Amino acid sequence: MSFAVQNYFRHLKLANCSRNEVRIISKFFLHCSARQRQNEGGEKKPTVNFVGPPDTPKSIAKQDLISRAMLTYLERKQKVDEFKQINADEFDLGRRHLANIMGIEEDEMTSEKIREALSYLMPSSLSNRKARPLLEPPEYYFPQNVGNQFDVTGRPYHFLYYTYKANYYGLMHDLALKLETLKRLNFGLSHTNQEQGRTKVGVEWISFNKFVELFPEEKVTEHDYRRFLVLVERIDDHPLGQKYQDFLDQYRITLKPKSESFKLIQPLIDEDGREYVKNSGKRKTSEATVKLFNHGHGNININGKDITYFKDIMHRQAILAPLQLCGVVDKFDIEANVMVSAGPSADAGAIRIAVAKSLACFVPDDMKEHLRIAGYLTVDPRRRERKKAGQEGARMKFPWKKR
Amino acid sequence: MKRSIISYRSYCQLLRLWSSKSARVGSSSVCCVKDNIVTSLPACFQLTVPPGRSYCTSTENVDEEEDVIEDDIDDVGPTIPVFQHRTNLPAKFRTQHDDPTKFSLEDVGLYYKVSPEDYKKYIQSGQWPGYKKQVKTFTEATVMVRQPALEVLDIIENANYDYPPLRLFFYGKVGTGKSMSLSHVVQHCGHQGMLTIHIPDFNELIRHRTSGVRPHAPSEYTDGLIDYTDDALNWLQYFKLQNEELLKKLNIKTTKEYVWSARDSTPVGSDILDLLSFGLERKKYSSDCIGAMFREIKKAANEKRVKVLVAIDGVNGLWKNTTIKDSEKKIINAQKVSTIQHFHKLFEHNWSNGICVGTLCPSVEAINNTMYENKMDVPYTPQYLLKKEGFDYMDPFVPIIVSEYNFKEAHNCIDYYIERKWIQSPRSLTESGKKEIMMLANMNPLQLMTISGRF
Amino acid sequence: MAASMKNIFQPVSRLLLRKNPGLSVVCTRGSVYDQSYLETSKTLEEIKRPLAEDDIRRFRKIKAANTDDNTFADSDVVVGKLINMITKCGRKEVARDIVMKALEYVKRVQVEKYHKASDEEKTLIVLDPVKILHQAIENGKPLLITCRVTMSGQKHLVPIAPSERRQNFLSLKWLVSAGGDKPHRVRFHDKLGQEILNAFNEEGGLIQRKQEMHKICEAHKAYAHLK
Secondary structure, eight states: OOHHHHHHHHTTTOTTSOHHHHHHHHHHHHHHHHHHHHHHTOOOOOOOSSOOOTTSOOOOOHHHHSOHHHHHHHHHHHHHHHHHHHHHHHHHHHHHHHHHHHTOOGGGOOHHHHHHHHHHHSOOOOSOGGGSOOOOOGGGTSOOOOOOOBOTTSOBSSTTGGGSOHHHHHHHHHHHHHHHHHHHHHTTOOGGGOOOOOOOTTEEEOOHHHHHHTSTTSOOOHHHHHHHHHHHHHHHHSTTGGGGHHHHGGGEEEOOOGGGGOOOOOOEEOTTSOEEEEEEEEETTEEEEEEEESSOOSOEEETTBOGGGOOSHHHHHHHHHHHHHHTOTTSOEEEEEEEEOSOHHHHHHHHHHHHHHHHTTTSOHHHHHHHHHHTOSSOOOOOOOOOOTTSSSSSOOOOOOOO | OOSOGGGSSOHHHHHHHHHHHHHHHOOOOOEEEETTEEEEOOGGGOOOOOTTOOSOOSSSOOOGGGOOOOSGGGGSSSOOOOSSOOOSOOOOOBOSOOOGGGOOGGGTTOEEEEOHHHIIIIISTTSOHHHHHHHHHHTSEEEEOOHHHHHHHHHHHHOOTTSSOEEEEEEOSTTSSHHHHHHHHHHHHHHTTOEEEEESOTHHHHSOOTTOOOOEEEOSSSTTOEEEHHHHHHHHHHHHHHHHHHHHHHOOBOSSOEEOSSSOEEOTTOBHHHHHHHHHHOGGGHHHHHHHHHHHHHHHHHTTSOOEEEEEEOGGGGGSEEEEEOTTSOEEEGGGBHHHHHHHHTTSSSOOSEEEEEEOOHHHHTTTOTTOSSGGGSOOOHHHHHHHHHHHHSOSOEEEEOOOOOHHHHHHHHHHHHHTTOOOOGGGGSHHHHHHHHHHHTTOHHHHHHHTTTO | OOHHHHHHHGGGGGGGGSSSOOTTTOOOSSOSSOTTOBOOOOSHHHHHSOOOTTOGGGTSOBOOOOTTOOOSTTOOHHHHHHHHHHOOTTOHHHHHHHHHHHHHHHHHHHHHHHHHSOHHHHTTOOOOHHHHHHHHHHHTOOSOEEEEEEETTEEEEEEEOOOHHHHHHHHHHHHHHHHTOSOTTSOHHHHHHHHHHHHHTTOSHHHHHHHHHHHHHHHTGGGGGGO
């Protein structure tokens, strides 16, 4: 407590009181004097945060104690509350109108029924669901408040508030402390105690998108995410990291093996009674649809022509590659139709992927793994790179001249 | 394997070794050899074999007791895999005799060997250039017996020779074996004593030459036509090669006096061989010699002294444009070249006791033609290739299609290549590997040859 | 990596030594694929081998295969590398044609030799052109190459032992350049085939180039301490 206050309280013979007691008494005094002034209707004086000699009148009304940050927060909150109320009213109105139109009672109008009604009354063919007509409660559109982050005096609750990413840095501090404890425990122990690195395959850290969802209202970047990964992997690697595995399990995902996520298509039956599977494939701008017939003899039909549609042997090998891998080159028939052609190599790639996808429906499980590992089941995302300004082509530059 | 494959005495011994191993192990699996490591593939890569097929590609039946196989191969780590269970039957792709005159339908799809003299006479020129290389590497010349050739030979046997000559043309896609069938027919007729007039390759008479303009001269006998001097001389040499012995036996005499110039003339009653030798000496008059000879031959054929076979490879070239220009800078058609006109006249109806055979060649159509970059794109039907003029001229003719190999022929072809060591990789020695090669090449004979060079 | 990125990844450098680097380490500039995609296996052996329990390929996505990758009997990794080195201006069909014709030339020469040889010699002749190519490249690998080092303003050539990758690359490159040497009237694929056969028998342009390199290294033996 300040010197002035001690002087003040000396004539009250409170010198032997403890610090806490003095604090409480001083607050009580301040409160009473403020009350008195209010009742008298005293003048307002500029706010000063420390207490001086009793002559100096102090105005400690609630408003004066509030800091500028809190003021702006309160103003904003008021506006937001008004805005929310308007939206909630509109939502309610809309909901009642819809119920009226559709002939359903108000109480039974759930959000699912609202969506059904809208898709019936206002059908739209836009591919992005969020661009179609919507009627949702305002929580869908506006982020919810996390609540006050200040207390009455204007001080923030979280000690890292001024970093703008309080929860994120809090987490990082937490992890760093854990690492330090591990280091202290490990100090002096011989290196033979170390276990091998626990590289579990099939378990991964959470992805960046999910990580961002853990900290709403904070702009967490990819750089932050990478630093988090570094720390977490370091704890995991530590020989005594077993201690914190439960804590770290919050941030882990178990992966499913990719072989389970394959879509099986049931084969259809032709007019002549043959089984077939129909699939399509793309590569660059080529598109092709392929029918793969079971119990065939190795006949190939591409746009009405034989395999001589391709003049290069490499392209012919590309079409037959998935069949050759499984050893069934002469057991299936292929009927392909290339709708859009971007050149022979692209055509071959498009037909190959369609053949591989259809073949995986006829073939046992371990063959599917082989097809996937060989890379025949993934769509090739590569496209031609654009030319840039100031350069000859995509990568080639103009000749460099010294002068 | 710790030992390399080279240390074994023969390829067949290797196979026998592996089969004996399999008999002990009791399993048959397909292997893929890579350097010194041998791995075995899982059961899904196996295929069953029809019982008659085996992989010993020598044509001799060798007993198993003859080989002495060292037994220290047991110390190799993994079990040596085996291709397939082996029978003792040899692979059959050769005919039992080499006489081209005595083949029947049972021999279709089998190879017969051609002696070196016959090869030079009948079969060497006119094939695609890869065939020459093949004969050099395999150190033997073989031809496959095919059904269209046998059909033509049948017609030739049973034709009525009192009427003017029949016209038989082979047609088909590029690389299916038209020139080969034609040369088989020519060889057969040559052995039977017919006089063969054979242009092996019409491409050479028409195509553009980068080494310079084809040597030509205005014709001596007729105005308005031109002669090919060098080409006529080369052809006379070829004709001499084929028919010299026959002509010596036949004794055909000239019926007209031919006055070449103030100093040279051949009198009446001289031998045809004199005409030939005169043409070979004097380049200037060689194409007129050809015309004179044909005239005599036609007369002799009419009197039933000689049977004649006319074989032209690329008949649709008779109406094409050459690359030689007039003095007025206009391109000359093949109809205005006297050397070619002589062959053209052989198709007329004024003689008998002969037969005309030919092929309709898409690659001749593709010469100097800006529409087609690749000869594979040209349509192969007779009406398109002959065009209106040619079709009207040749109209009553018998077209015979030469199609691609069927399964049996392709199989024999690949077996032959394996025996001659042209196909090396161990995976293509199995049934599935052979099927892959056949599918990639689409059963086309030409492409089978080029593609199997990669395996 | 750009200099600015170095500061960010310094704490991360120890993770580069791991077998399975986490997602934070691998950086892909200009690649269409995400960081998490894995490379395909090219040869039949690798594909058919059963996956171990903790194999990472069970759980991750795999890139798409090129049009050139297949498991037919004539696809070989070394031959593919040679084709890539001969391509110019993206015309790969021309390069493939050349290499296949060169290997065919090798095969023709050997098969002719085989048919004309006696029974004893027959077992000693190698017929497979791919094996001959492998052996030729082995023979052409240099054991020492030179490297430029500037010490006190002067540039010296210092002999060092190259890695296996570098040896492979140099052998292939010298083979291609030897194929383009004189005489100029001979076709490129014929000359290449001839060079491969010569290298198999330890003679010819490729071996000459390797021996020249060895000689230079001998001459500069004194500077070996600089590296």
